[in-house]
Amino acid sequence: MEVKDIIKEENLAYKKTKVLTDNEMHYCPGCTHGVVHKVIAEVIEEKDIQENTIGISPVGCSVLAYNYLHIDWQEAAHGRAPALATATSRLMPDKYVFTYQGDGDLASIGAAEIIHACNRGENIVVIFINNGIYGMTGGQMAPTTLEGMPTSTSPYGRDIKLSGHPLKMTELVANLPGTTFVARHSAETAGAVRKLKKAIRKAFDNIDEKKGTSFIEVVSTCSSGWKLTPEASNTWMKENMFPFYPLGIIKDE
Amino acid sequence: MGELRLMKGNEAIAEAAIRYGVDGYFGYPITPQSEVIETLMARKPWEETGMVVVQAESEVAAANMLYGGAACGKKVMTSSSSPGVSLKLEAISYIAGAELPALVVNVVRGGPGLGTIQPAQSDYFQAVKGGGHGDYHLIVFAPNSVQEMADFVEDTYELAIKYRNPAMILSDGIIGQMMEKVELKDFKPRFTDAEIKEKFGSWATTGKTPDRERNIVTSLELQSELQEKHNHKLQAKYQQMRETEVRFESTNTEDAEYLLVAYGSSSRICRKAMELARDKGIKVGLLRPITLFPFPTKQLAELANQVKGMLSVEMSAGQMVEDIRLAVNGKVPVEHFGRYGGIIHSPDEIVNALEKQIIKG
Amino acid sequence: MAKVKGAVVVDIEKCKGCNLCVVECPTDTLALSPNVNGKGYNYAYMESPDACIGCSNCGLVCPDSVITVYKVKLQQA
Structure with a gap:
């Protein structure tokens, strides 16, 4: 069978969701953001909640996330997205x-906002992209x-005595009674993407049941920041990030 | 006649917010304005009007909740006092940049730093010049009575909606804490979802329906040409406010040879000072700016053709005096008399200052 | 016995050549082209179209959502 005979509408197996816009993403090649955006968009399409979903974008590489998902968006100040989400969800309790x-954004400048939003059990979903680095600022x-990991402000590797320990936000928020579902995923393989999508679907379903805050960390890569190819970044992530940030569901109530 | 009550300024503003149909209040306790959130929590307006009240984890969070709520096309407000307002400035700048209506109340206390919990007017610059980063202005109203604390909720918010611009009620610890008779307005229903869609559908993040493009509330525009254009739009808005929204109150200015200029609590003390001066045969008038931005520049410029000198009376080291001098542009002497750090001037001191700094000066 | 045959369409001009689809492809169907697109990226393409089973793994991991996958079931002769 010729390729041209396979490429027909009735044989479609996978295509870009309509909830993603046609804007070309500004992210670097291989960036995890693109995969996570897509998975969120697919969940929104599958749940048919495009009209009722409000996204809050952060400051960081994904500051322009609002260019890529066909939904209403608010662009928050650095770290403050959970505060905007709190008001939005309280004032429009039927929205996602x-x-x-x-x-x-989340673990540093916005540590207070995320802890308190989770502790209040705001009926929202938090998607937390963790690539261990500030991407946008260089x-x-x-x-x-991670300890020993070189960055532009830790050029000799992170020194715990100088800069403290890497922060496990996900374990931290799992301890708060306001969170209902807390999980850590990744998106480097098709299998990982499928698991991530299942988790994000569950998180959005939790909003229907008004169960409190669902928090999903995605251990991610930053090829440009890590100075590796996308493929080598995935390998580095598996070897170095996963042992410290183990994947799995941490809390499901 | 509306319902009459004896209330603190802070209580009145909370009650007025419920009655005006505010959708959400986001606050954090700080003296001397904590009665605002205390009154709301005791009143439980969510049971009555559906108004949401949240005690946030910080002023930073409260102001960013204000930003999120405003982005939904909801009527939202926050209140604080000076050190807390400094923390709110981040979000206020975003709200101004994103062009959202919202109301911030500052019940001013003395500074700088933690300063004092006593009243002051030392946040004038912060309120009228923008305060946070970037070229922006708030619509600023300065009440001088508990009645105005209540009335200005609606007055400022209507302008905030009209201009899609954050507004501030710049009060002080005296007005916030003192009790006076206040006539409360009747309850107004909150905007329905349909009304929000009709009024704010072009920008509010209420969910992207098929009949419109997605709404994005942001203050970010990375293309310099577009960012400049956006700033031009903001400046045009501020200019329109200057031309059409100035409010002031003038007393005894018809025959005045000297002018006192004061807002808020100081204006009340100046009324007494004016009486004392007139008893002594000095023809003194009082101009009270009600809007601090836009400022009654034109009115002061006109009065500069009539009076021999002006005295700005502020509970600060001299802030509004700079705007008066800009308005008067050197035509007559403009001096400042201030007490600060929580000290309130007496009427006698003001008359003495007028005589010493302006009349003999 | 049913045999599955697939085909992958890459939006060449939007592909950034990150190679993640190539790595993820279980049948070595995909490769990066020696040619470049308008952005200068070596874009992904079906180097061995006969090998494609239409599993969609490439589409799932593509950060730029430039991959569309088609699949047919064939009756083996």
């Missing part, structure tokens, strides 16, 4: 409100940077 935040050390 999610924040999309990187590790600098590869500086993040709270999540």
Whole structure:
């Protein structure tokens, strides 16, 4: 059978969801953001909640996330997305409100906002992209940077005595009674993407049941910041990030 | 006649917010304005009007909740006092940049730093010049009574909606804490979802329906040409406010040879000072700016053709005096008399200052 | 016995040549082209179209959502 005979509408097996816009993403080649955006968009399409979903984008590489998903968006100040989400969800309790935040945004400058939103059990979804580095500003050390990991502000590797320990936000918020579902995933293989999608679907389903905060960390790569190819980044992530940030469901109530 | 009550300024503003149909209040306790959130939590407006009240984890969070709520096309407000407002400035700048209506109340206390919990007017610059980063202005109203604390909720919010711009009620610890008779307005229903869609559908993040493009609330524009264009739009808005929204109150200005200029609590003390001066045969008038931005520049410029000198009376080291001097542009002497750090001037001191700094000066 | 045959369409101009689809392809169907697109990236393409089983793994891991996958079931002769 010729390729041209296979490429027909009735044989379609996988295509880009309509909830993604046609804008070309500004992310570097191989960036995990693109995969996570897509998975969120697919969940929104499958749940048929495009009209009722409000995204809150952060400051960081994904500051322009609003260019890529065909939904209403608010662009927050650095770290404050959970505060915007709190108000949005409280004022429009029937909407699906999610924040999309990187590790600098969520774990550093926005530590107070995320802890308190989770502790209040705001009925929102939090997507937390952890690549252990500040991408947008040029590869500086993040709270999540691993010990010994070189960045532009830890050029000799993160020194615990100088800069403290890498912060495990996900374990931290799992301890808060306001969170209902807390999980850590990745998106480097098709299998990982399928698991991630299942988790994000569950998180959005939790909003229907008004169960409180669902928090999903995605251990991610930053090829440009890590100065590796996308493929080598995935390998580095598996070898170095996964042992410290183990994947799995941490809390499901 | 509306319902009459004896209330603190802070209580009145909370009650007025419920009655005006505010959708959400986001606050954090700080003296001397904590009665605002205390009143709301005691009143439980969520049971009555559906108004949401949240005690946030910080002023930073409260102001960013304000940003999120405003982005939904909801009527939202926050209140604080000086050190807390400094923390809110981040979000206020975003709200101004994203062009959202919202209301911030500052019940001012003395600074700098933690300063004092006593009243002051030392946040004038912060309020009228923008305060946070970037070229922006708030619509700023300065109440001088508990009645105005209540009334200005609606007055400022209507302008905030009209201009899609954050507004501030710049009060002080005296007005916030003192009790006076206040006539409360009747309850207004909150905007329905349909009304929000009709009024704010072009920008509010209420969910992307098939009949419109997605709404994005952001202050970010990386293309310099577009960012400049956006700033031009903001500046045009501020200019329109200057031309059409100035409010002031003038007393005894018809025959005045000297002018006191004061807002908020100081304006009340100046009324007494004016009486004392007139008893002594000095023809003194009082101009009270009600809007601090836009500022009654034109009115002061006109009065500069009539009076021999002006005295700005502020509970600060001299802030509004700079705007008066800009308005007067050197035509007559403009001096400042201030007490600060929590000290309130007496009427006698003001008359003495007028005589010493302006009349003999 | 049913045999599955697939085909992958890459939106060449939007592909950034990250190679993650190539790595993820279980049948070595995909490769990066020696040619470049308008952005200068060596884009992904079906180097061995006969090997494709239409599993969609490439589509799932593609960060730029530039991959569309088609699949047919064939009756083996």
